[in-house]
Amino acid sequence: QSVLTQPPSVSGAPGQRVTISCTGSSSNIGAGYDVHWYQQLPGTAPKLLVYGNTNRPSGVPDRFSGSKSGTSASLAITGLQAEDEADYYCQSYDSRLTDYVFGTGTMVTFL
Amino acid sequence: QVTLKEFGPALVKPAQSLTLTCSFSGFSLSTTGMSVSWIRQPPGKALEWLALIDWDDDKFYSTSLKTRLTISKDTSKDQVVLTMTNMDPVDTATYYCALVTGATGTAFDYWGQGTLVTVSS
Numbered sequence: 330q331s332v333l334t335q336p337p338s339v340s341g342a343p344g345q346r347v348t349i350s351c352t353g354s355s356s357n358i359g360a361g362y363d364v365h366w367y368q369q370l371p372g373t374a375p376k377l378l379v380y381g382n383t384n385r386p387s388g389v390p391d392r393f394s395g396s397k398s399g400t401s402a403s404l405a406i407t408g409l410q411a412e413d414e415a416d417y418y419c420q421s422y423d424s425r426l427t428d429y430v431f432g433t434g435t436m437v438t439f440l
Numbered sequence: 441q442v443t444l445k446e447f448g449p450a451l452v453k454p455a456q457s458l459t460l461t462c463s464f465s466g467f468s469l470s471t472t473g474m475s476v477s478w479i480r481q482p483p484g485k486a487l488e489w490l491a492l493i494d495w496d497d498d499k500f501y502s503t504s505l506k507t508r509l510t511i512s513k514d515t516s517k518d519q520v521v522l523t524m525t526n527m528d529p530v531d532t533a534t535y536y537c538a539l540v541t542g543a544t545g546t547a548f549d550y551w552g553q554g555t556l557v558t559v560s561s
Contacts, residue, residue: 363546365544365547375548376551380549418486428503431486434486
């Protein structure tokens with residue numbers, strides 16, 4: 330079972346801002362390990378969206394932004410677009426498990 | 441241009457072993473900082489990290505699965521192989537290989553398209 334908890338789904342109207350939370354603990358996010366975010370479009374492999382808590386790889390629109398505080402992290406999507414409907418996963422490292430860990434995943438849909 | 445692709449059987453029987461091969465191009469696994477990982481995703485479920493091998497041949501395994509996993513690399517063939525023993529229907533999943541370049545820290549920078557493995561008699 331995942332040690333990083335995300336809401337199962339979030340929804341918003343086109344153009345709105347939505348946020349996805351990723352809640353961890355003192356052995357992963359709270360220990361200072363970076364949080365990364367992935368977007369998985371239906372039927373495709375995950376794609377790196379945000380790395381190192383706040384950084385975007387080349388080609389990722391600036392509508393996507395990441396933040397981290399304490400034992401949690403968040404991904405914000407501003408100006409929601411049709412192509413943003415997908416599953417989103419956070420990822421970090423857990424020092425107690427000595428494993429790379431993923432979040433439970435969040436489906437983003439339009440209202 | 442970095443590409444990764446997974447190869448392996450689509451169907452395995454319970455108790456059998458699974459061998460998956462990740463063939464890649466566009467980078468060398470002998471370059472300092474590079475690592476290749478295996479990650480799986482059961483149908484409709486979340487991603488689960490399985491194993492990682494780095495440029496220095498260091499190997500790391502999921503705590504819950506380490507007794508069943510073996511990862512290895514063949515740098516001359518640009519391949520990474522994962523073996524998982526004693527397969528069970530709960531191991532039915534899409535298996536991905538992914539590259540960690542180190543440029544983004546511990547993020548999985550590039551992913552293969554994945555291969556679906558079904559465990560059934």
